[in-house]
């Protein structure tokens with residue numbers, strides 16, 4: 208499979224990145240894995256004009272980093288969303304990408320499988336609830352196959368995920384694919 212991992216933390220080498228790397232190390236044993244740090248791309252928010260529905264090739268009128276992300280998504284068999292929890296949601300950078308998938312262009316995507324990797328400062332399990340529910344609804348809507356979720360609470364400072372058991376779980380999840 209071609210596995211595309213979108214990492215949503217603007218903090219380089221962050222907890223999100225470390226979790227995504229652990230997953231990728233396991234997955235690379237059998238698959239092609241690309242990690243894309245979405246903060247490296249300038250991606251505007253969807254403005255809801257719906258002009259992509261009638262435009263040739265269903266292309267968005269906005270010429271920004273999303274053109275590259277669309278191309279990566281078109282090549283991917285599996286999509287992994289890796290994000291810090293920001294006010295109970297994914298980071299704004301990732302949300303922009305999700306919203307920009309409100310386009311008929313996505314009919315060209317062949318993504319069948321997904322996974323979710325999250326980190327949060329709080330240790331309360333409920334801190335992930337809103338994102339997990341949104342993820343479940345999206346998986347259901349698109350008939351994706353959910354391959355798993357790794358949710359890591361209680362990590363706030365950069366790299367405080369180091370040594371956590373969930374890094375091994377993320378590796379195993381990647382390896383299991």
Ligand SMILES: Cc1cc2nc3c(=O)[nH]c(=O)nc-3n(C[C@H](O)[C@H](O)[C@H](O)COP(=O)(O)O)c2cc1C
Nearest residue numbers: 216218221222223291293294295327328329362363
């Ligand atoms: C804008 C912002 C909003 C945040 N909101 C939450 C939150 O709602 N709940 C929580 O537990 N942690 C919250 N955090 C803490 C981050 O989830 C936590 O520091 C995480 O480890 C950051 O991931 P990173 O190291 O990959 O950047 C927030 C951090 C920021 C910067």
